[in-house]
Amino acid sequence: xxxxxxxxxxxxxxxxxxxxxxxxxxxxxxxxxxxxxxxxxxxxxxxxxxxxxxxxxxxxxxxxxxxxxxxxxxxxxxxxxxxxxxxxxxxxxxxxxxxxxxxxxxxxxxxxx
Numbered sequence: 001x002x003x004x005x006x007x008x009x010x011x012x013x014x015x016x017x018x019x020x021x022x023x024x025x026x027x028x029x030x031x032x033x034x035x036x037x038x039x040x041x042x043x044x045x046x047x048x049x050x051x052x053x054x055x056x057x058x059x060x061x062x063x064x065x066x067x068x069x070x071x072x073x074x075x076x077x078x079x080x081x082x083x084x085x086x087x088x089x090x091x092x093x094x095x096x097x098x099x100x101x102x103x104x105x106x107x108x109x110x111x112x113x
Contacts, residue, residue, distance in 0.1 A: 014055070018062035029071065033099050034079055040087040052090040060102040066112035072103040 004012050020030040032038055043053035063069065072080055080100040084092065097105075 010053075014058045014062060017055075017059045021059070021063045021068050022065045024065065024068045024071075029068070033072070036082045036084050036098075037087055039084060039092055039095075040090060043090075050090060052087075052092040054093045056099065056102055057094045057097075060106050063106055064110060066107065066110060069103045069107050069110075069112060073100055073107065075100075 003015070007015070017030070017032060020032075024030060035041065039052045039055050042055055080103070081098045083098045084095050086092070086095070094102075
């Protein structure tokens with residue numbers, strides 16, 4: 001609770017999702033990872049005009065659990081390699097990246113082995 005003091009509502013929102021990954025055990029992954037359109041469906045609550053917030057990027061920027069990142073990139077299916085499709089005329093930064101791509105980038109940034 002103390003970590004949330006002085007944080008904006010958006011920062012707390014991002015923290016909740018990144019914490020779900022950072023605290024994820026090896027048996028399951030948070031369901032939001034399977035929502036390809038997550039940025040579009042969740043960013044509109046923040047009142048943006050013609051831009052969807054890159055929530056997936058903001059979340060992965062806070063993930064430091066190398067084990068869960070490797071679990072994402074080593075997943076047998078292609079669910080994490082699907083990129084979002086343009087929705088409702090909104091533009092989206094990082095729309096060319098999938099969850100797999102974000103996890104791979106974060107692994108490199110953290111120097112995970």
